[in-house]
Amino acid sequence: xxxxxxxxxxxxxxxxxxxxxxxxxxxxxxxxxxxxxxxxxxxxxxxxxxxxxxxxxxxxxxxxxxxxxxxxxxxxxxxxxxxxxxxxxxxxxxxxxxxxxxxxxxxxxxx
Amino acid sequence: xxxxxxxxxxxxxxxxxxxxxxxxxxxxxxxxxxxxxxxxxxxxxxxxxxxxxxxxxxxxxxxxxxxxxxxxxxxxxxxxxxxxxxxxxxxxxxxxxxxxxxxxxxxxxxxxxxx
Numbered sequence: 001x002x003x004x005x006x007x008x009x010x011x012x013x014x015x016x017x018x019x020x021x022x023x024x025x026x027x028x029x030x031x032x033x034x035x036x037x038x039x040x041x042x043x044x045x046x047x048x049x050x051x052x053x054x055x056x057x058x059x060x061x062x063x064x065x066x067x068x069x070x071x072x073x074x075x076x077x078x079x080x081x082x083x084x085x086x087x088x089x090x091x092x093x094x095x096x097x098x099x100x101x102x103x104x105x106x107x108x109x110x111x
Numbered sequence: 112x113x114x115x116x117x118x119x120x121x122x123x124x125x126x127x128x129x130x131x132x133x134x135x136x137x138x139x140x141x142x143x144x145x146x147x148x149x150x151x152x153x154x155x156x157x158x159x160x161x162x163x164x165x166x167x168x169x170x171x172x173x174x175x176x177x178x179x180x181x182x183x184x185x186x187x188x189x190x191x192x193x194x195x196x197x198x199x200x201x202x203x204x205x206x207x208x209x210x211x212x213x214x215x216x217x218x219x220x221x222x223x224x225x226x
Contacts (some may be wrong), residue, residue, distance in 0.1 A: 041222075055126075097161075102153060104151070
């Protein structure tokens with residue numbers, strides 16, 4: 001089955017700095033890669049996603065890059081703000097519709 | 112506007128006492144999922160419905176059951192909760208599970224405590 005590894009498990013940055021979270025996956029059949037933000041006591045919320053036919057996608061301060069050959073994808077947050085503090089999960093979804101999640105990264109943005 | 116609604120948000124049950132968690136959706140999505148999420152861990156898929164077709168994950172304990180009486184509602188039944196079943200239970204939906212590129216919409220979760 002699919003195995004998704006996510007690094008780092010915790011990340012602390014100063015407000016205004018950039019944050020990068022990386023994930024690798026094992027199943028070459030996976031072709032949809034969402035990123036979720038989960039705030040305390042809430043369900044995960046999709047913040048950005050990328051499909052296998054695209055190498056990069058950007059939405060304001062958030063960007064995701066995908067390297068299908070190397071089977072890794074990354075989340076980039078620029079100009080971080082304290083409200084970006086949360087747990088971030090990557091996931092890989094295969095043709096059967098099953099999503100496998102990474103173990104999460106706790107991001108802390110210090111004011 | 113709430114799209115995936117879970118009730119209750121917090122549930123306390125006693126060891127061994129059956130409990131039911133509910134999820135409803137206003138998106139008219141074909142697929143509904145139940146995940147278990149323990150503290151500081153990734154959501155773990157328990158099962159999902161594609162329309163009325165039930166799909167159980169191989170490692171989901173028999174103690175967990177699910178019902179989907181119609182498109183909008185899905186229930187998670189825990190027949191005999193143990194202390195290890197204390198977790199956040201997340202419901203999610205997607206338009207069509209057969210397509211890989213399909214966004215999941217998560218509910219706010221139900222935090223289950225077992226005493």
